[in-house]
Amino acid sequence: MEGKNAQTIANNHNNVVDLEVYLVKGTLDRPWRDPPQWNSQFSIEIKSLISNYEPFEDAQTPVSNILLIGQSGSGKSSFVNTINSIFKGKISSKACTGRRVNNQSLTKDFMRYIIRDSAEKKNLKFRICDTVGIDTNQTSLSKWMNDKDLGYMLDGNLPNQYTVIYALNKQNS
Ligand SMILES: Nc1nc2c(ncn2[C@@H]2O[C@H](COP(=O)(O)OP(=O)(O)O)[C@@H](O)[C@H]2O)c(=O)[nH]1
Numbered sequence: 001m002e003g004k005n006a007q008t009i010a011n012n013h014n015n016v017v018d019l020e021v022y023l024v025k026g027t028l029d030r031p032w033r034d035p036p037q038w039n040s041q042f043s044i045e046i047k048s049l050i051s052n053y054e055p056f057e058d059a060q061t062p063v064s065n066i067l068l069i070g071q072s073g074s075g076k077s078s079f080v081n082t083i084n085s086i087f088k089g090k091i092s093s094k095a096c097t098g099r100r101v102n103n104q105s106l107t108k109d110f111m112r113y114i115i116r117d118s119a120e121k122k123n124l125k126f127r128i129c130d131t132v133g134i135d136t137n138q139t140s141l142s143k144w145m146n147d148k149d150l151g152y153m154l155d156g157n158l159p160n161q162y163t164v165i166y167a168l169n170k171q172n173s
């Protein structure tokens with residue numbers, strides 16, 4: 001855990017009621033669930049299910065945030081575009097995707113995307129939060145995403161378009 005503990009991860013408060021961390025080793029012999037039959041009927045059903053999603057009543061929030069965290073180039077920003085394209089009805093490239101030459105993250109800001117269902121003329125009840133990638137050379141997490149930023153991010157308290165790189169430059173100046 002490199003000096004981290006439950007307190008530092010939770011930004012020094014005890015509001016986190018359930019935190020589970022898993023380390024996945026190797027691959028499974030068979031899929032962990034039965035894959036659905038991908039056809040147009042299933043596509044309509046699953047789209048409708050997502051479109052009608054509502055946060056749990058107990059959460060007492062009108063909209064949920066889905067946080068994407070992962071290695072640079074793992075497809076986080078592309079996932080935003082995929083979901084947005086489905087509900088827009090045409091290809092969308094709202095989020096910038098791709099890699100820099102040194103494999104570093106192209107995404108530099110914390111971006112909270114609202115997804116609009118253009119057919120139903122409504123915003124979905126979840127927003128997708130895209131984050132700066134964690135690089136394989138391990139420098140990015142410490143350089144660009146410090147403990148505090150990560151804590152605020154997990155709490156849902158990081159402002160939209162928060163520039164992590166800018167914060168780093170500010171800290172260093
Ligand atoms: N083959 C393949 N490439 C993908 C997929 N998703 C994203 N990519 C490509 O991987 C690269 C990095 O994707 P990006 O979404 O920017 O990753 P991020 O750094 O996690 O946001 C881009 O060139 C994408 O076109 C996928 O599902 N399959």
Ligand SMILES: [Mg+2]
Pocket residue numbers: 076077078096097105106107130131133
């Ligand atoms: Mg990205």
